[in-house]
Amino acid sequence: MAEAAEAPEIPKAAWRTLAITSVVGFMVSLEITVISLARAEIADAFPDASPSALSWVITAYNIGVASLLLPAGWAADRRGRKKLFLMGLAVFVVGSFLSGIAPSAELLIAARVLQSIGGAMQFPAGLALLLTAFPIERRQMAIGIWGAMGGLAAAVGPSLGAILVDVFGWRAVFLINVPVALVALLVAPKWLSESVGEGVAEHVDLISVPFASLGVGAFVLGIVQGGSWGWGSASTLGAFGTGVLLLLLFVFRSSRHENPLFDLGLLKLKTYLIGNIGGIFFVVAFFGWLVVLPEFIQKTWGWSVLKTGFAIAPGPMLATVLSPISGRLADRIGNGPILTAGGIAGAIGVSLHLLFTDTDPNYLVGLLLPGLFIGVAAGCSFAMLVGASMREVPPRQFGMGGAGRTTIFQLSVAVGVAIAISLVGRPANAAEFLDNMQMVWILGVVMFLLQAVTFSLIFPKRPSST
Numbered sequence: 001m002a003e004a005a006e007a008p009e010i011p012k013a014a015w016r017t018l019a020i021t022s023v024v025g026f027m028v029s030l031e032i033t034v035i036s037l038a039r040a041e042i043a044d045a046f047p048d049a050s051p052s053a054l055s056w057v058i059t060a061y062n063i064g065v066a067s068l069l070l071p072a073g074w075a076a077d078r079r080g081r082k083k084l085f086l087m088g089l090a091v092f093v094v095g096s097f098l099s100g101i102a103p104s105a106e107l108l109i110a111a112r113v114l115q116s117i118g119g120a121m122q123f124p125a126g127l128a129l130l131l132t133a134f135p136i137e138r139r140q141m142a143i144g145i146w147g148a149m150g151g152l153a154a155a156v157g158p159s160l161g162a163i164l165v166d167v168f169g170w171r172a173v174f175l176i177n178v179p180v181a182l183v184a185l186l187v188a189p190k191w192l193s194e195s196v197g198e199g200v201a202e203h204v205d206l207i208s209v210p211f212a213s214l215g216v217g218a219f220v221l222g223i224v225q226g227g228s229w230g231w232g233s234a235s236t237l238g239a240f241g242t243g244v245l246l247l248l249l250f251v252f253r254s255s256r257h258e259n260p261l262f263d264l265g266l267l268k269l270k271t272y273l274i275g276n277i278g279g280i281f282f283v284v285a286f287f288g289w290l291v292v293l294p295e296f297i298q299k300t301w302g303w304s305v306l307k308t309g310f311a312i313a314p315g316p317m318l319a320t321v322l323s324p325i326s327g328r329l330a331d332r333i334g335n336g337p338i339l340t341a342g343g344i345a346g347a348i349g350v351s352l353h354l355l356f357t358d359t360d361p362n363y364l365v366g367l368l369l370p371g372l373f374i375g376v377a378a379g380c381s382f383a384m385l386v387g388a389s390m391r392e393v394p395p396r397q398f399g400m401g402g403a404g405r406t407t408i409f410q411l412s413v414a415v416g417v418a419i420a421i422s423l424v425g426r427p428a429n430a431a432e433f434l435d436n437m438q439m440v441w442i443l444g445v446v447m448f449l450l451q452a453v454t455f456s457l458i459f460p461k462r463p464s465s466t
Contacts (some may be wrong), residue, residue: 014133016191018142020184021126022149024089027180028119029153030160031061034173037161037294037309041170042108049105055421058291060109062414063217064116065123066407070212070261073124073403074204077396081125081132082194086185088121093181100175115174124403131390131398132195140330143387145323157316162309198396204261208253215246216411223418262404266393270460272401275389276408278339278454282381283409284416285346285447288440289374290316292420296437300430301361311363315349315371315378322379327387335388336459342380343452349373350444357437359430377448385409388459419443 035058043054076084095115102108127146134142164172222239229235254260267273297308326338352370356362386405393401420440427433
């Protein structure tokens, strides 16, 4: 019998591609987590803006990214992944700078939308560049390292955000991106190799692009405003109805157009479909937990921004350590078992919040221990969700598949954040704040358990022959 073939050697160019896409991916992901520590300061800076309006500082970024990921994925496959990556990086720099100097809440939201356009151009192009650079036998390892940047962003986001806000003010959480992105723009042209997808249509259905994202945006609008409008009001029901209609229009056009921007045939890949459904459960649970927790600690425990940031950091930091290990392990046993373990760990962590977190400070069992379990969940999930959903996507559709996956991810973040902020509301006292947080945590337990069930019972155990 012939000996088993050794894993192919990874070229230096692949490692350089991994380095630059990981650093940029970290920077873009950081925008989701670092702002959680600055929410109170931004509200103080713009006292005339309502809480629901300020929530769009976060959700506008996520929805903006999601709205353009599919056309960016097509453009990357058609026109060149390196080209789109560099253009997106430049737009991101401009959006970050304008966010940091915005004189009003309205202009801050507009700058965040511009920032999201740059992020949308980078995500699918960066993932496609990474997958193309590595041999197929080592892709899960590469995805593990790349995905660890999401965990690292979640880990250092609270502490870095706390330092920036405490020393320089809230504007620094945006301006910090500018020097990092400029260095990346100098290095990336030399380190990255251009690639395109084979057989990509020259003209695609751009009309249906906004339908899915605007549909979810309508849902988010209903969630954010439902408390003030009334959950049974015509405005709230109209927002939800509009969301359903727009999503149906997207499916209708995509299923009938000769060259759809998103090939619904990808959903016939069970790994892609189930991987993305399971990802929704994780994202809603994790980001719903992360975004509102700092404000709870500051207002009920009376901790400073800086103390809060460092108190939250250990759990997500653990995710950074576990994510590359999960990637190497997935090359042997597959993504399913690791994602199942992540769901169980997350459910345990959020349950510990329900049992032990109170209005009186209790760091060990009320914050640290739950955070460590949720860190395990993140370390087993961030990168593995990418690997699970992209496992059987053909190379010619790396851009489209990655864009579709990240679209679902970003829209899920927007929904999760909107639900958490809506559940927390504007509590009158610490006891009411705790009651509202417990509703967020109950939702988190349910979502993490659904993740575990999805990847233990439904996700394919072995790759298909394709």
